[in-house]
Amino acid sequence: MSSTEIASNIDTPDGKAEGLALLRRMWSRRSTAPRHLVPPGPTDDEIRMLVRAASRAPDHMRLKPFRFLVIAPDARDPLADVFEAAERELDPGIMGERLERAREKALHAPTLLAVISRVQDNDDVPEIEQRASAGAALGYVVLAADLLGYGAMAVSGRKVATQAMRRAFELAGNEELLCFIGIGTRAKAKGAPPEPDSDLLCTWPPV
Incomplete structure (x- = not known):
């Protein structure tokens, strides 16, 4: 039985109805490549909402092992220079x-x-926990963007670890550029996502 069918069979007391509606939205989320995202993008207030969502990621001892930078509209050409330097x-x-x-x-x-x-x-709080927290934070951002009606996608690649990127973003010794998140209006409707693989959930110990 699919997750959608399971949800349709659940009794929904008042306290669960809203949560199930959000779960259905989560299940329908799909990444949209930045080249397929067009204006308008989120407003400044909406961007703050996205970061507020990120702040709710699991974070042992509230270390906040992540932060976000908004690339200013007039900084795109300089960013292209950085992308070129990274590729070179x-x-x-x-x-x-x-x-x-x-x-x-x-x-x-x-x-x-x-x-x-x-x-x-x-x-x-070991390093792996802190990195997992940063990953959860970026996941919350792309999910929150979808809930606001936008498309979004996290993009990275080898270039994010280059010295060109480190210099451009003035990263401290304990910092790494994890990825970029492109956000905007989808140029076309998103398709239905596939059902999750059956091996995502198993029982321990195995039978």
Whole structure:
């Protein structure tokens, strides 16, 4: 039985109806590539709402091992220069169409956020927990964007770990650029997502 069918068979007391409606929205979420996102993007107030959603990610001892940067609209061309520098760092021989495509990626999506992971020095919260928290925070952002009616997608690749990126975003020694999130209005309707794989949930110990 699919998750949608399960939900349709659940009795919904008043306290659960709203939650089930949100679950159905979550189940329908699909990433939309930044090149397919057009204006309008979220307003400044809506961006703050997205970050507020991110702040509710699981966070042992409230270390906030993540932060976000909004790429200003007039910073897209400088960002394209950074993307080019990052690609040249990875492949000094890059040129022509490949280089143009690398630059164009900085111009996609009306709203672009950079997600910064920052591992705090704390004996009680291991690094893997803090990185998981940052991952949860970015997941909350793309989900919240969908709930506001926008399309969104997290994009990364090898370039986010380059020195060109580190310098451009002035990252501290304990920080890494985790990814970018493109947000905007979908140029076309999203399709139905596939049902989750059956191996996502098992019982322990195995029978």
